[in-house]
Amino acid sequence: MSPKSKPDNAPPAGPSCEFRASARARAAGDASRTRLHRFHPDDYTFAGVRTDRYKAADGSWTGVLRRTLAGGGPLMGDPAAFELRYFEIAPGGHTTRERHEHVHVVVCVRGSGEARVKGRRYTMAPLDTLYIPPQAVHQLMNPSDAEPFGFFCIVDAERDRPVPVDPA
Amino acid sequence: MSPKSKPDNAPPAGPSCEFRASARARAAGDASRTRLHRFHPDDYTFAGVRTDRYKAADGSWTGVLRRTLAGGGPLMGDPAAFELRYFEIAPGGHTTRERHEHVHVVVCVRGSGEARVKGRRYTMAPLDTLYIPPQAVHQLMNPSDAEPFGFFCIVDAERDRPVPVDPA
Numbered sequence: 001m002s003p004k005s006k007p008d009n010a011p012p013a014g015p016s017c018e019f020r021a022s023a024r025a026r027a028a029g030d031a032s033r034t035r036l037h038r039f040h041p042d043d044y045t046f047a048g049v050r051t052d053r054y055k056a057a058d059g060s061w062t063g064v065l066r067r068t069l070a071g072g073g074p075l076m077g078d079p080a081a082f083e084l085r086y087f088e089i090a091p092g093g094h095t096t097r098e099r100h101e102h103v104h105v106v107v108c109v110r111g112s113g114e115a116r117v118k119g120r121r122y123t124m125a126p127l128d129t130l131y132i133p134p135q136a137v138h139q140l141m142n143p144s145d146a147e148p149f150g151f152f153c154i155v156d157a158e159r160d161r162p163v164p165v166d167p168a
Numbered sequence: 169m170s171p172k173s174k175p176d177n178a179p180p181a182g183p184s185c186e187f188r189a190s191a192r193a194r195a196a197g198d199a200s201r202t203r204l205h206r207f208h209p210d211d212y213t214f215a216g217v218r219t220d221r222y223k224a225a226d227g228s229w230t231g232v233l234r235r236t237l238a239g240g241g242p243l244m245g246d247p248a249a250f251e252l253r254y255f256e257i258a259p260g261g262h263t264t265r266e267r268h269e270h271v272h273v274v275v276c277v278r279g280s281g282e283a284r285v286k287g288r289r290y291t292m293a294p295l296d297t298l299y300i301p302p303q304a305v306h307q308l309m310n311p312s313d314a315e316p317f318g319f320f321c322i323v324d325a326e327r328d329r330p331v332p333v334d335p336a
Binding site: 031084 | 248
């Protein structure tokens, strides 16, 4: 598996047959269509899933990308009460330090990393699964200097907006 | 990683410090507590997560176990609109052929296997991600003779009861 990650401003993954079909299905609101997002282990992309920025550049985060695989909400439009997202933090990168009412369920799937939740550090290796409770101040980071830290993060499709929290 | 899987009637994973702490937290309804379910690659168990049967033995399935990691519903009691479950199908085993209104999002994480959805076969390898739409007749199976087929399956916490469908 390649230790390289994509930069924050990586363009969406190039179109493929699967991507076009999936985009059409979503544009038509066709939630009745089965979708297989085949995994590409060379770069941790998924067929038919585009690469997005984590969020607008505001100085609170660095080196994070997002891939939304399935679920409710405007991006995918599946009839589901949750969203499944894949995030990847480049070596030295970190997410925004923040809190919100909705919970996170985080599953490490690439490399290793660190979650800081309510002031405590949790190291994470593949398939370690972390429940982050409501209103817990949290931040995910990749202190390594080689491999990206990749993880699934499952959230409710309907959820409150995160509140940034300044470093303690 | 061991190619051995647990039988259907495997007892819950033995208590550990994490398990006792987690059980206490759930008994107290303590959704404010961070939980790290550390993964054990030797047997694909997760600290603090018990092993359950897939469902009551009714002849419609064989060789399937379930581990519920997080989410809403009576088992975990997290304030979330979804559930994250890990299922494992022993070589030669399969789930019930069924349909229901709620969708499945399935992510392969161990070995490989096969999903049959609306009469079509989808092979799955690690991190391949499958969206199974509402009312799609589906069944997951492990045609291999060696490695268990393990996958996460994410569902809405509030969902309808599956309807078994006889083989075509």
